[in-house]
Amino acid sequence: MTTTLVDQDLAHRAQTTLTAYAWAADSGDLDTLRDLALEDIAVTQTTQEKRGLENFLDIYRAFAASETEVSRHVVTNMLVTREDDGVRIEAYFEATLFNPDSTSRIFGRYSDSLVEVDGDLKIKHKRIYVDRVMALPTATAAFVPYGSSDS
Numbered sequence: 001m002t003t004t005l006v007d008q009d010l011a012h013r014a015q016t017t018l019t020a021y022a023w024a025a026d027s028g029d030l031d032t033l034r035d036l037a038l039e040d041i042a043v044t045q046t047t048q049e050k051r052g053l054e055n056f057l058d059i060y061r062a063f064a065a066s067e068t069e070v071s072r073h074v075v076t077n078m079l080v081t082r083e084d085d086g087v088r089i090e091a092y093f094e095a096t097l098f099n100p101d102s103t104s105r106i107f108g109r110y111s112d113s114l115v116e117v118d119g120d121l122k123i124k125h126k127r128i129y130v131d132r133v134m135a136l137p138t139a140t141a142a143f144v145p146y147g148s149s150d151s
Contacts, residue, residue: 011080014089017114017121022073022093028064030057037123038115044127056126072096073110089114089121105134 017036024032034057043050043059050056063071078091093110113125 011078013121014078014080014091014114015075018075018078018091018093018112021112021123022075025060025073025095026071028060030060030064033057033060037126038117041123042125044125046128046130056123059128071098107131107134 020032021036023029024036034053037053037056039053040051041053041056043056045059050058073093073095076092076094078089080089089112091112091114093112095108095110097106097108108128108130111127111129112123114121115124116122
């Protein structure tokens with residue numbers, strides 16, 4: 001992970017927050033996801049923008065309802081800056097979604113903006129991109145998820 005430091009404490013807290021998000025997203029932990037986001041979080045998914053915590057959680061509710069799907073989020077880089085209105089953290093994830101019952105594997109990116117609120121870092125804006133869909137052979141080799149990583 002590449003990090004532009006403002007100060008080490010802030011960078012460490014940001015990395016901790018982002019790692020918690022990655023694990024919660026991969027495991028479908030809605031309580032942790034709820035705790036990590038602002039009430040009025042904005043979510044940009046393809047061409048739509050949704051506002052509000054429940055709209056943010058709906059993405060993960062739908063994902064959790066599909067028991068066969070597996071995901072892996074990896075933080076690829078993070079930029080931490082202080083601005084007049086507080087702290088801004090831009091973080092980028094690579095995400096892989098895989099459904100053993102289907103014939104495709106989806107690769108995408110998330111970009112998160114975090115802000116500091118009462119000493120905690122919260123997700124303010126999440127952008128979701130689908131980069132490509134890769135067709136899998138019909139006799140699919142075993143896919144073993146190996147969890148989230150912060151490196």
